[in-house]
Amino acid sequence: MSSIPFERYDEEFLSLVNQVKSSLHQDNVEFTASLISQCEDLLKQMSVEARGVDDADVKRDLLGQVRQCKSTLSGLRDEFKSMQAAQERAQLMIGNSGSENKNASKERLLQAQNQLDQQNDTLDRARRTMADTEDVAMEITGELGRNRETLETAHGRVREVSGLTNRARRLLQNMNRRAVQQKLAMYTIAVVIVLVVGIILWNIKR
Numbered sequence: 031m032s033s034i035p036f037e038r039y040d041e042e043f044l045s046l047v048n049q050v051k052s053s054l055h056q057d058n059v060e061f062t063a064s065l066i067s068q069c070e071d072l073l074k075q076m077s078v079e080a081r082g083v084d085d086a087d088v089k090r091d092l093l094g095q096v097r098q099c100k101s102t103l104s105g106l107r108d109e110f111k112s113m114q115a116a117q118e119r120a121q122l123m124i125g126n127s128g129s130e131n132k133n134a135s136k137e138r139l140l141q142a143q144n145q146l147d148q149q150n151d152t153l154d155r156a157r158r159t160m161a162d163t164e165d166v167a168m169e170i171t172g173e174l175g176r177n178r179e180t181l182e183t184a185h186g187r188v189r190e191v192s193g194l195t196n197r198a199r200r201l202l203q204n205m206n207r208r209a210v211q212q213k214l215a216m217y218t219i220a221v222v223i224v225l226v227v228g229i230i231l232w233n234i235k236r
Contacts, residue, residue: 036079039072039079040095042072043073043076045073050065051106057113057117061112062110063110066106073096073099073100076092080096082092086173087223109152111147111150122140128169163224217236
């Protein structure tokens with residue numbers, strides 16, 4: 031992640047948005063197109079910066095801001111296309127000579143322009159949908175990674191507990207074995223003592 035704070039990107043985007051709105055009111059097609067292109071480039075950089083954040087909660091918030099900015103830019107792009115189409119229609123209508131052939135040609139050009147605008151709108155919506163889907167997929171991938179780490183940690187703890195249980199079982203077995211050995215030793219000593227006492231008494235009575 032770069033050293034530039036994300037808030038700086040957000041402020042720059044808002045500044046560009048205000049410039050685009052002002053340019054739309056002035057019907058300045060070329061300047062507006064340039065500003066929208068700058069917004070698109072800035073949004074790409076913002077998306078990259080947001081995905082580079084390690085903290086999952088912060089990353090989710092930043093990606094949400096990026097999606098809001100994309101939605102704002104989408105609305106401005108639609109306004110720009112409407113302004114552009116209106117200017118193109120006005121230019122096509124200039125110099126109308128009253129000829130039916132020319133009117134028919136202009137009408138065909140207008141219809142073709144409308145169809146092209148509709149196709150461009152469809153492509154833009156498809157691109158926005160793909161971008162949103164990519165952001166969601168990145169969030170899901172991050173969530174799955176965090177869940178995997180949690181499961182691995184839980185498995186590690188289960189293995190530790192299992193190891194402790196096995197050691198406790200072996201310790202109990204050793205203690206039981208020693209207790210049995212001690213009892214056998216005591217019984218053996220008792221038998222020996224009884225035999226010795228019996229032999230001594232038998233010798234005394236003789």
